[in-house]
Amino acid sequence: xxxxxxxxxxxxxxxxxxxxxxxxxxxxxxxxxxxxxxxxxxxxxxxxxxxxxxxxxxxxxxxxxxxxxxxxxxxx
Numbered sequence: 706x707x708x709x710x711x712x713x714x715x716x717x718x719x720x721x722x723x724x725x726x727x728x729x730x731x732x733x734x735x736x737x738x739x740x741x742x743x744x745x746x747x748x749x750x751x752x753x754x755x756x757x758x759x760x761x762x763x764x765x766x767x768x769x770x771x772x773x774x775x776x777x778x779x780x781x
Contacts, residue, residue, distance in 0.1 A: 706722060717761075718764075718769035718770060718773065719761050721757050722748075725756070726755075731748075732780060737773070737776045740767075740772050
């Protein structure tokens with residue numbers, strides 16, 4: 706799995722999970738939503754045949770990259 710960051714702000718992160726459709730992105734979204742600092746998270750596939758999931762993540766009080774790292778560690 707490869708992550709490509711599209712936009713990185715103080716409270717917003719947009720990134721692409723390369724080669725992931727629904728199984729792992731849905732698990733990651735669920736884990737991110739368990740974090741109280743996450744105010745919004747969503748992912749989409751731009752096309753039905755696309756293999757890349759585009760995530761949008763907004764946090765309050767915690768850097769979005771830290772929230773992503775914490776969720777990935779919890780999944781691991």
